[in-house]
């Protein structure tokens with residue numbers, strides 16, 4: 001049988017980012033464009049998106065994006081003072097978890113989903129270094145929809161790096177990335193369409209640390 005155009009065109013070659021004290025790999029074409037577009041629609045419709053609030057220095061703020069947390073029943077998670085109870089996996093989230101696990105050779109038990117509705121949504125500089133993630137966590141981050149910039153900031157130098165995350169891409173952060181760098185998605189004044197980001201993580205049970 002003739003190989004489809006799709007198979008022969010599909011190039012999943014990763015790009016290794018040469019960031020000191022970090023281990024970051026980018027797969028620009030992880031999910032083929034037609035499937036990525038389909039998933040963008042399905043994820044927006046099937047995920048139970050929530051408007052969360054966050055308490056910082058005793059003040060309450062609205063989180064500038066919609067969020068949801070899915071995972072195994074026992075994978076509860078603290079995120080900036082917010083306890084997230086996982087929802088039960090959807091079919092698509094399980095399918096995506098599986099392909100991320102195959103590529104990273106890591107097991108995940110949960111995913112944090114973010115919906116950036118437009119350029120006014122973003123996420124401030126932070127590291128995913130909560131103790132529940134363990135030391136040197138592996139985080140697999142999938143992007144769908146509008147391209148948004150992920151900005152990296154080194155903790156002990158002025159080094160910065162801007163990485164545009166395209167629809168259908170996978171970004172794997174591991175090793176010392178969370179210990180030595182912060183990252184964030186800056187707001188933008190440009191008229192931007194929605195973007196969904198999924199970060200697959202492995203939450204350690206209380207008994208593990």
Ligand SMILES: O=C(O)CCC(=O)C(=O)O
Nearest residue numbers: 112114128150185197199
């Ligand atoms: O949207 C992104 O690419 C990053 C999201 C993120 O950093 C997080 O959920 O911790």
Ligand SMILES: [Fe+2]
Nearest residue numbers: 126127128183
């Ligand atoms: Fe993050």
